[in-house]
Amino acid sequence: MFKFKQFGLDILLGLCGIFFALGLGEIGLRIARISYPSFYQVDEYRGHALIPGVSGWWIQEGNGWVKVNKDGLRDKYYTKEKPKDTFRIAILGDSFAEAIQVNLEETFWSFIEQELRNCPSINNQTVEAINFGVGDYGTAQELMTLKHQVKHYSPDMVILAIFTGNDIVNNSKILSYDDRFSPFLIEQEGKFVMDFSFKKTKTYQWRSSLSRKIIFSIINNFHLLQMINKARIAFKNSHSFLDEYHSNNDSINFIKYLDFVPELYLNNEDENWEKAWDITEELVKMIRQESETIKAKFLAVTLSNPAQVYPDKSLRDKYFKQKRVVDEFSPDKRIKALGEKEKFYVLNLAPEFQFYADKNNQFLHGFENTVLGSGHWNQLGHKLAGKLITNKVCKML
Numbered sequence: 001m002f003k004f005k006q007f008g009l010d011i012l013l014g015l016c017g018i019f020f021a022l023g024l025g026e027i028g029l030r031i032a033r034i035s036y037p038s039f040y041q042v043d044e045y046r047g048h049a050l051i052p053g054v055s056g057w058w059i060q061e062g063n064g065w066v067k068v069n070k071d072g073l074r075d076k077y078y079t080k081e082k083p084k085d086t087f088r089i090a091i092l093g094d095s096f097a098e099a100i101q102v103n104l105e106e107t108f109w110s111f112i113e114q115e116l117r118n119c120p121s122i123n124n125q126t127v128e129a130i131n132f133g134v135g136d137y138g139t140a141q142e143l144m145t146l147k148h149q150v151k152h153y154s155p156d157m158v159i160l161a162i163f164t165g166n167d168i169v170n171n172s173k174i175l176s177y178d179d180r181f182s183p184f185l186i187e188q189e190g191k192f193v194m195d196f197s198f199k200k201t202k203t204y205q206w207r208s209s210l211s212r213k214i215i216f217s218i219i220n221n222f223h224l225l226q227m228i229n230k231a232r233i234a235f236k237n238s239h240s241f242l243d244e245y246h247s248n249n250d251s252i253n254f255i256k257y258l259d260f261v262p263e264l265y266l267n268n269e270d271e272n273w274e275k276a277w278d279i280t281e282e283l284v285k286m287i288r289q290e291s292e293t294i295k296a297k298f299l300a301v302t303l304s305n306p307a308q309v310y311p312d313k314s315l316r317d318k319y320f321k322q323k324r325v326v327d328e329f330s331p332d333k334r335i336k337a338l339g340e341k342e343k344f345y346v347l348n349l350a351p352e353f354q355f356y357a358d359k360n361n362q363f364l365h366g367f368e369n370t371v372l373g374s375g376h377w378n379q380l381g382h383k384l385a386g387k388l389i390t391n392k393v394c395k396m397l
Helices: 002-031 108-118 139-148 164-170 202-207 210-219 223-236 241-247 253-257 271-293 313-322 330-342 350-360 379-396
Strands: 040-043 047-050 055-058 064-067 086-092 126-131 157-162 184-188 191-195 297-302 345-348
Touching: 040 202, 086 108, 086 139, 108 126, 108 379, 139 157, 139 271, 157 271, 157 379, 164 271, 164 330, 184 271, 271 297, 271 330, 297 330, 297 379, 330 345, 345 350, 345 379, 350 379
Parallel strands: 086 126, 086 157, 157 297, 297 345
Antiparallel strands: 040 047, 055 064, 184 191
């Protein structure tokens, strides 16, 4: 009997030790601000959306504190009813607008909100720039966001942030990866219709299930579980971008890691790419039309691709020539031409970004914990974008 009691006591002490160690680990991760929360859930119109109320540090690229408000926006809270004497802007976009790599006050839309109030045409109104951006969105998802979410906020202006680096691909059901969670604009019998077939996939149904929601709700509340989940995903995707980058880090090859897709810049006869452009242009026109329906002004802004604004002209020229690219701003010019044809405003950021990067020898994309010049805008990139967009909006008004 004594041995049995001793054995039970040993187990209890062992469990206490384990829980104590886990508790210390959880506290340590929180103090060190190491977290890998899941910010996304499924959405019947858009494929995925941000989880209302979730918060945590994003440290895989940059270092940003991310808090999603109760309406599912990576932004502070705004009432749906627009206050009197307020000029309200709705920002549509993908991960560049979501901007989880930097803190909220460092984002381009926060800069617009702060600086546009100095525009004489605002007439001392309060300015609200509300961010509806979500990572991995294509233009179809941004259209659905406008239809089902933005309209309830009665914006005076809609700004569509177009990242040509992957938006054109994301808008094509053929060019996108097979299990992409997104509606697609497709052509049937000479008409464009929205395809929501992603909702029929087993993956969507699993992610919509109550059990999956409970599991990830628990994970999101414990940093230790987030670490374990992150390790699981990393093991599945063991081919490391950074490892490959560092092993090929010479004066020319590394630019291919700067989200560079040669087909985007080429006037080739690839039917799939041309169709993807046709769909993209149609979606942009639909967003412009929907903006007019809710009585909002419309501005399309093409963002910068990392390879366009890498601060070394000789290196850029050499690489673009190697890939037979004649004009590194051709995607931006195509959207600009669409705006001229359809009579809406377009702002191309990439040429201004390139001029600034070359003049000041500054990286506008990338962070110290990734690859400078790659990926998303850093704090300087956001600040420059905010300044340029603010100037454009002020002129429009």
